[in-house]
């Protein structure tokens with residue numbers, strides 16, 4: 001069986017809650033999803049910062065505006081500040097890797 005989300009919703013504006021097709025569920029911190037945004041420009045930005053750098057994100061950057069399915073394997077998160085290039089795969093969401 002291919003793992004897929006049955007239901008995705010946002011809890012208390014802080015958590016992304018996912019009900020999976022295998023009956024399990026995931027609770028992911030929205031702030032962590034933004035901080036680990038897997039798009040190329042965010043990865044570059046993170047790798048160029050010194051290890052002591054503490055990212056300060058605005059409320060708009062930490063607020064989800066929309067969640068879109070990408071094929072049968074991932075979701076695209078659209079943030080309030082307009083950033084939308086991060087594609088979050090189901091397997092990594094399931095493993096809590098974001």
Ligand SMILES: [Zn+2]
Nearest residue numbers: 037039042086
């Ligand atoms: Zn990004």
